Amino acid sequence: MKKIHAQHTGRHSLRHALMALTLTATTAATAQVGAPFIHDPSTIMECEGKYYTFGTGGGGLISPDGWTWNSGAQRPGGGAAPDAIKIGDRYLIAYSATGGGLGGGHAGRVLTMWNKTLDPQSPDFKFTDAIEVASSITDEDCDAIDAGLMLDPTTGRLWLVYGTYFGYIRLVELDPKTGERVKGNKAVNVAIDCEAGALMYRDGWYYLLGTHGTCCDGVNSTYNIVVGRSRKVTGPYLDNVGRDMLKGGGKMVIGGRGRTFGAGHFGRFIECEGVEKMSFHWEADLDQGGRSVLAIHPLTWKDGWPVGADQFKPGTYEIESERRGYSLELVVDFVRAQGGMRMFGFGGGNQQPPQPVASQSLADVVETWPAGDVRIRMADYMARPHQRWTITPAPDGSGYLGGPYYKITIAGTDRALTATADAEVIATPTFTGAPEQLWRIDMCTDGTYRIMPKSVPGHSEPLALVSAGDCTPALAPFDFKSDNSKWNFRDRSDK
Amino acid sequence: MKHLRHIIAAVAATFIAAAAQAQTTYPDGMPSNEGVKPQLADFFTPVTSTAASPDAEGFIRRWLLLEPINKPNRSNTVFTDSYLHTELGKTYFKGQLTTTPKDGQKVTVGEQELTWHAYDATRYNVKLFRFASGLEKQVYGVIFFATTIIECDRDLTDVRLAVGSNSGSIWWIDGKETLILSGDRRMVMDDCMSSRLTLTKGRHTIWGAVINGPGMSDFCLRFVDAKGQPVTNIKATVK
Structure with a gap:
């Protein structure tokens, strides 16, 4: 980031919350709800059942569920572009005290401080004194701002990247016990002409993320997140065509899309094996209102490169198993569609020009369906009414990290997909909003989906929709290594 | 004595250039000069030899650079294609795009008297910001002009001019506009490329104009062949 933005004031929160909820109910659920206004958010932290992110200028956002965000997180020191990491049972916050900017001086300081909790209401909430771990003088090829922290899972060493467009992105090592700079450590340059650096590790690769494009220009901001990778944390970080990030290289992870522009300040959140989010x-x-907002999208991986995926969009879908390719449907009689056999072009068939054949409609078959609960199975998709599911955000506005809970009903009906106490799934005649009828839909790192009920009656452990057999769904613990746990959504809005 | 000084300078320049070319990758991270104000000599050395090959990656490091022309801009977001054609297409001084200046030659642009400097960049990129700051000239709200001559000992077909610049820039070969990089740009190697070109045997002049409001300013330039590989069998000279 280069400019310090005014923080959102609570007076406007309610109005924005109402606006956001209205938008959620009427349009695609593609942004966090509440008052998610923030610039330069830190990596999201989970603390005692709530989610936290800090922004430029002090303060930050809190969410009880990861979907509805409001101001309330507290951080002393002001300054710019913080990052956060949990080490052991403490949280380390890094932020920058700087008065710089592209056209100004570039003197800056990166500071770190600890807290046992991020909950301002907790009696344990107390930040330690901030200590300086890196700095830049006013006329140096680096701007000590935009901190990014990573604890190397292979070595336990703690690393910090910082810098902006003004010169280099630098890497220094910190002591994970104290948060201080390792004595004698010398900074190395790892990238040029980017900012908002972040580090992550996966499968033997270190990834350096940065932001290119124009910052802080509202709806005209072209900010976008790019990445390079290296076998060593000190680089060289090369992009997908072999360009060193010290030469400006970088493969785009996410850029503007839809009605949102200016992606910046990457943070990774690993929910479990196979389900990752990027903030x-x-x-x-x-x-x-064209304001800067928190975004949480699925983080997927393709050929060893991170890809920022789109959030799930409400609509009418075929729900296809990754296991076999069969699709979720009501257990009802298969009703043959109009059309009949053709003569395959032999002999004296119908010589009239071909005419479109109408698709089978709900009205054609709905009277044949049982009135009560109906079991669910999978079969080959034939675009029949008992196979088409309309998925919309749950009316209660509840959610999870990065998305709302969804109501899943047979298109044109209120028959709702429902988890049962015996860990099976049925369609009930009506949607009641009960937890077993609320579904979270998370894109997995391979682009398939995990589908989970908010809760299953009588079960405390989280269960996901799985393929017990090719044609038989059930609820069981999610296993990313098994295609039984994965699903695909095929847009069938047009049948 | 003067002759000896030239020999020492030439040897030193050769050593620095060789060291710079060897440092294209850094196995333990590129060392930083944390807390140190960069100096002109960190980025440029005076030209002493007659002609210079590109570095191993094809980047041309030998340039004549004109001290920055005053052109205030508070933001780089105004650098549209039209803006660049208007502002960089103006004639600011006599001989612009047509006559290769001499090292130390002065030109007048408005009320500014500006000097051309012949330099070899010590890095793949020509750090215009440090050229200006090193000469204690203004660093923000500026237009830089750069020119060099490349010598081809044979016809080079289907090559492309590849440039990255911070911020917008226009590039001419033999007086013809060949490439434009518009918008609020960061310098990225091979960011934009020209259409396929034929560089005939002989000498060709390259001119570039780089505009910048706030922030860092630099460029990197090379030619790549039909397979995208760097062209290194050329020479660059400023005479």
Whole structure:
């Protein structure tokens, strides 16, 4: 980031919350709800059942569920572009004290401080004194701002990257016990002409993320997140065509899309094996007054490269198993469609020009369906009414990290997909909003989906929709290594 | 004595250039000069030899650079294609795009008297910001002009001019506009490329104009062949 933005004031929160909820109910659920206004968000931290992110200028956002965000997180020191990491049972916050900017001086300081909790209401909430771990003088090829922290899972060493467009992105080592700079450590340059650096590790590769494009220009911001990777944390970080990030290289992870622009300040959140999220800000969300907002999108991986995926969009879908390719349907009689056999072009068939054949409609078959609960199975998709599911955000506005809970009903009906106490799934005649009828839909790192009920009656452990057999669904613990746990959504809005 | 000084300078320049070319990758990270103000000599050395090959990656490091022309801009977001054609297409001084200046030659642009400097960049990129700051000239709200001559000992067909610049820039070969990089740009190697070109045997002049409001300014330039490989069998000279 290069400019310090005014923080959102609570007076406007309710109005924005109402606006956001209205938008959620009427349009695609593609942004966090509440008052998710923030610039330069830190990596999201989970603490005692709540989620936290800090932004430029002090303060930050809190969410009880990861979907509805409001101001309330507290961080002393002001300054710019913090990052956060949990080490052991403490949280380390890094932020920058700087008065710089592209056209100004570039003197800056990166500071770190600890807290046992991020909950301002907790009696344990107390930040330690901030200590300086890196700095830049006013006329140096680096701007000590935009901190990014990573604890190397292979070595336990703690690393910090910082810097902006003004010169280099630098890497230094910190002591994971104290948060201080390792004595004698010398900074190395790892990238040029980018900012908002972040580090992550996966499968033997270190990834350096940075932001290119124009910052802080509202709806005209072209900010976008790019990445390079290296076998060593000190680099060289090369992009997908072999360009060193010290030469400006970088493969785009996410850029503007839809009505949101200016992706910056990457943070990774690993939910479990196979389900990852990336947090960042949109410099401008046109549906939220063009303001800078927190964004949480699925983080997927393709050929060893991170890809920022789109959030799930409400609509009418075929729900296809990754196991066999069969699709979820009501257990009802298969009703043959109009059309009949053709003569395959032999002999004296019908010589009239071909005419479209109408698709089978709900009205054609709905009277044949049982009135009560109906079991669910999978079969080959034939675009029949008992196979088409309409998925919309749950009306209660509840959610999870990065998305709302969804109501899943047979298109044109209120028959709702429902988890049962015996860990099976049925369609009930009506949607009641009960937890077993609320579904979270998370894109997995391979682009398939995990589908989970909010809760299953009588079960405390989280269960996901799985393929017990080719044609038989059930609920069981999610296993990313098994295609039984994965699903695909095929857009069938047009049958 | 003067002759000896030239020999020492030439040897030193050769050593620095060789060291710079060897440092294209850094196995333990590129050392930083944390807390140190960069100096002109960190980025440029005076030209002493007659002609210079590109570095191993094809980047041309030998340039004549004109001290920055005053052109205030508070933001780089105004650098549209039209803006660049208007502002960089103006004639600011006599001989612009047509006559290769001499090292130390002065030109007048408005009320500014500006000097051309012949330099070899010590890095793949020509750090215009440090050229300006090193000469204690203004660093923000500026237009830089750069020119060099390349010598081809044979016809080179289907090559492309590849440039990255911070911020917008226009590039001419033999007086013809060949490439434009518009918008609020960061310098990225091979960011934009020209259409396929034929560089005939002989000498060709390259001119570039780089505009910048706030922030860092630099460029990197090379030619790549039909397979995208760097062209290294050329020479660059400023005479």
